[in-house]
Amino acid sequence: MKAIGIVYFSNTGITEVLVDAFCNELASEPVEMITHKIMGTEIIGGRFVNNDLMKKLQDCQAIIFASPTYMGSVAAQFKAFADATSDIWSEQKLAGKIAAGMTSGGSENGDQSETLRYFQILASQHGMIWMGLDMPSNYNELKVNRLGCQAGVIATSKEGKPFDEDINTAKYLARRIYQFIK
Numbered sequence: 001m002k003a004i005g006i007v008y009f010s011n012t013g014i015t016e017v018l019v020d021a022f023c024n025e026l027a028s029e030p031v032e033m034i035t036h037k038i039m040g041t042e043i044i045g046g047r048f049v050n051n052d053l054m055k056k057l058q059d060c061q062a063i064i065f066a067s068p069t070y071m072g073s074v075a076a077q078f079k080a081f082a083d084a085t086s087d088i089w090s091e092q093k094l095a096g097k098i099a100a101g102m103t104s105g106g107s108e109n110g111d112q113s114e115t116l117r118y119f120q121i122l123a124s125q126h127g128m129i130w131m132g133l134d135m136p137s138n139y140n141e142l143k144v145n146r147l148g149c150q151a152g153v154i155a156t157s158k159e160g161k162p163f164d165e166d167i168n169t170a171k172y173l174a175r176r177i178y179q180f181i182k
């Protein structure tokens with residue numbers, strides 16, 4: 001069976017709602033979801049350690065990166081994971097896999113694009129193939145890509161939950177990736 005890996009960090013749960021929406025969208029499809037939330041306990045002396053996860057990611061056809069935007073980039077917890085992937089970088093173990101990204105921020109223009117840009121660079125370092133959105137901003141009835149970023153999913157939140165349109169964007173990305181790997 002095909003597999004999609006999602007590696008993410010979320011502190012207050014906004015990014016996690018995007019991850020859940022992505023997974024739920026594909027729940028009835030014959031695809032395994034390997035979802036991993038980065039935990040502080042996995043970061044020992046500043047270094048992310050989870051060899052089992054690194055092995056599992058190598059069996060995926062697509063890997064999604066997700067993190068809140070912190071100070072115009074990924075959260076430190078995600079960066080610790082990214083740095084740990086250097087162990088499989090030299091042999092390009094993730095090469096040829098589809099990569100995509102999702103992030104949330106407190107501001108509508110809170111430099112979330114920089115987080116997606118970092119994900120793209122990480123994907124490129126691994127020889128992965130980046131997949132953004134083939135949907136112009138607010139073009140369809142679900143208002144996918146509300147914030148006008150085709151590099152990936154950007155969300156902001158209201159009352160502790162991402163905007164419905166941003167959740168729809170996460171679902172749209174899930175469908176798009178599934179179409180490519182199935």
Ligand SMILES: Cc1cc2nc3c(=O)[nH]c(=O)nc-3n(C[C@H](O)[C@H](O)[C@H](O)COP(=O)(O)O)c2cc1C
Nearest residue numbers: 010011012013014015068070071072105106107110
């Ligand atoms: C340390 C820190 C830095 C942040 N920096 C930004 C930022 O640069 N841009 C932004 O839009 N929001 C920023 N935020 C807000 C978070 O990105 C936002 O609350 C996000 O939705 C939290 O995601 P989570 O619920 O998945 O943890 C920051 C929050 C924290 C705690």
